[in-house]
Amino acid sequence: xxxxxxxxxxxxxxxxxxxxxxAIKLFAKKGFAATSxxxxxxxxxxxxxxxxxxxxxxxxxxxxxxxxxxxxxxxVIERFQSDESPIELIRQFTLEIxxxxxxxDAFAELLMLMNQSSTLEDPSPQIQYLNxxxxxxxxxxxRLIEKGQNxxxxxxxxxxxxxxxxxxxxxxxAMTKITIRKRYITPSLKIVTAFLIEDDQD
Amino acid sequence: xxxxxxxxxxxxxxxxxxxxxxAIKLFAKKGFAATSxxxxxxxxxxxxxxxxxxxxxxxxxxxxxxxxxxxxxxxVIERFQSDESPIELIRQFTLEIxxxxxxxDAFAELLMLMNQSSTLEDPSPQIQYLNxxxxxxxxxxxRLIEKGQNxxxxxxxxxxxxxxxxxxxxxxxAMTKITIRKRYITPSLKIVTAFLIEDDQD
DNA sequence: ATAATGAATGAATATATTTTCATTATAAAA
DNA sequence: TTTTATAATGAAAATATATTCATTCATTAT
Numbered sequence: 001x002x003x004x005x006x007x008x009x010x011x012x013x014x015x016x017x018x019x020x021x022x023a024i025k026l027f028a029k030k031g032f033a034a035t036s037x038x039x040x041x042x043x044x045x046x047x048x049x050x051x052x053x054x055x056x057x058x059x060x061x062x063x064x065x066x067x068x069x070x071x072x073x074x075x076v077i078e079r080f081q082s083d084e085s086p087i088e089l090i091r092q093f094t095l096e097i098x099x100x101x102x103x104x105d106a107f108a109e110l111l112m113l114m115n116q117s118s119t120l121e122d123p124s125p126q127i128q129y130l131n132x133x134x135x136x137x138x139x140x141x142x143r144l145i146e147k148g149q150n151x152x153x154x155x156x157x158x159x160x161x162x163x164x165x166x167x168x169x170x171x172x173x174a175m176t177k178i179t180i181r182k183r184y185i186t187p188s189l190k191i192v193t194a195f196l197i198e199d200d201q202d
Numbered sequence: 203x204x205x206x207x208x209x210x211x212x213x214x215x216x217x218x219x220x221x222x223x224x225a226i227k228l229f230a231k232k233g234f235a236a237t238s239x240x241x242x243x244x245x246x247x248x249x250x251x252x253x254x255x256x257x258x259x260x261x262x263x264x265x266x267x268x269x270x271x272x273x274x275x276x277x278v279i280e281r282f283q284s285d286e287s288p289i290e291l292i293r294q295f296t297l298e299i300x301x302x303x304x305x306x307d308a309f310a311e312l313l314m315l316m317n318q319s320s321t322l323e324d325p326s327p328q329i330q331y332l333n334x335x336x337x338x339x340x341x342x343x344x345r346l347i348e349k350g351q352n353x354x355x356x357x358x359x360x361x362x363x364x365x366x367x368x369x370x371x372x373x374x375x376a377m378t379k380i381t382i383r384k385r386y387i388t389p390s391l392k393i394v395t396a397f398l399i400e401d402d403q404d
Numbered sequence: 405a406t407a408a409t410g411a412a413t414g415a416a417t418a419t420a421t422t423t424t425c426a427t428t429a430t431a432a433a434a
Numbered sequence: 435t436t437t438t439a440t441a442a443t444g445a446a447a448a449t450a451t452a453t454t455c456a457t458t459c460a461t462t463a464t
Contacts, residue, residue, distance in 0.1 A: 009463090260423090
């Protein structure tokens with residue numbers, strides 16, 4: 001008898017994860033077109049053939065990563081629906097992102113992937129879904145800001161502009177982190193939320 | 203006799219400009235690898251062959267655009283060396299950028315090109331120069347912020363963090379503008395400079 | 405040892421993209 | 435109307451990249 005089902009399953013999962021990590025890193029940094037399957041296989045430390053045993057095409061692999069990113073967005077959306085204090089939600093969330101940026105590239109890569117997605121022509125259903133979720137998250141955030149404004153926690157600027165600027169600036173940090181790497185500096189929470197929160201706010 | 207030198211020159215300049223505009227738009231949006239010379243020729247409304255009459259390779263074309271972007275950076279660096287009031291320099295500059303974003307895609311495309319450049323392996327001399335200029339501009343800006351802080355115009359946070367966040371957030375706005383296009387919202391000057399400038403500052 | 409099972413390989417093939425270049429088109433002057 | 439200089443074309447050749455698949459490898463139980 002050969003290996004057990006579980007052993008094979010574990011092997012498959014292990015290589016899938018290696019492909020996953022290598023691919024997200026490369027796609028985030030270089031984009032879909034500039035990343036060759038050769039690069040991915042090399043990054044994952046496997047052969048090209050094995051990659052094709054796991055994913056029918058390079059695009060399929062990309063789409064799986066997009067779905068994974070969408071799951072991340074769903075979590076954020078859920079979080080922002082909580083009844084907690086808006087200012088605390090935003091502070092906590094922003095802090096986590098800044099820490100993620102400090103720690104490693106994973107989260108920044110995810111954000112970049114989201115953008116890469118928007119640039120492809122005839123988007124797959126996965127990409128379309130991701131884009132819809134981005135929209136939902138944006139609206140959610142604008143509403144959360146309004147709620148905070150009503151509680152006197154946030155500045156009285158246009159909530160949509162603020163929500164838009166919030167995500168754009170985080171995207172910018174992610175992009176900068178991925179592209180210039182070593183010269184990246186994590187800005188303080190205070191700087192990143194200054195447009196939203198008064199200086200004297202506890 | 204055929205056309206005059208001047209006439210031929212004008213023709214060449216005209217098509218060069220068409221190639222230039224089409225290419226910057228496509229490179230900014232899709233990246234170098236995802237943009238085919240076919241796309242560029244189509245965008246410029248010319249044949250592929252003609253494109254190759256003007257640029258030896260696709261990479262040469264890209265490098266020319268990079269040099270063009272570097273010239274833009276040089277102008278900014280020069281401006282930030284002025285003796286004018288730091289707060290006014292930053293306000294004026296930021297306002298211009300926000301207006302550029304409103305007006306058309308040209309400036310956002312330039313910023314995106316700068317990022318695309320950082321992602322290519324073995325960068326051309328043009329790209330290396332652009333990256334050096336980015337570094338110079340960043341340092342310049344950090345010093346300008348320090349100067350403003352000494353004048354009591356800016357908040358007392360870490361100047362490098364602020365300069366870094368400033369460019370990252372503008373990059374983020376540019377990227378968002380290019381990728382999601384129609385859903386783009388221009389944030390107010392107040393929002394974009396809130397991390398830098400006290401609310402009550404005249 | 406060896407048979408069985410599925411992972412893993414990488415050279416061969418298919419496909420896409422870039423680059424070349426022989427040819428054609430255009431406008432002005434003779 | 436013919437000549438001339440150069441712009442402009444696009445199909446063919448060169449190159450790069452994605453995908454397939456016949457073959458090998460590794461592990462385990464008998």
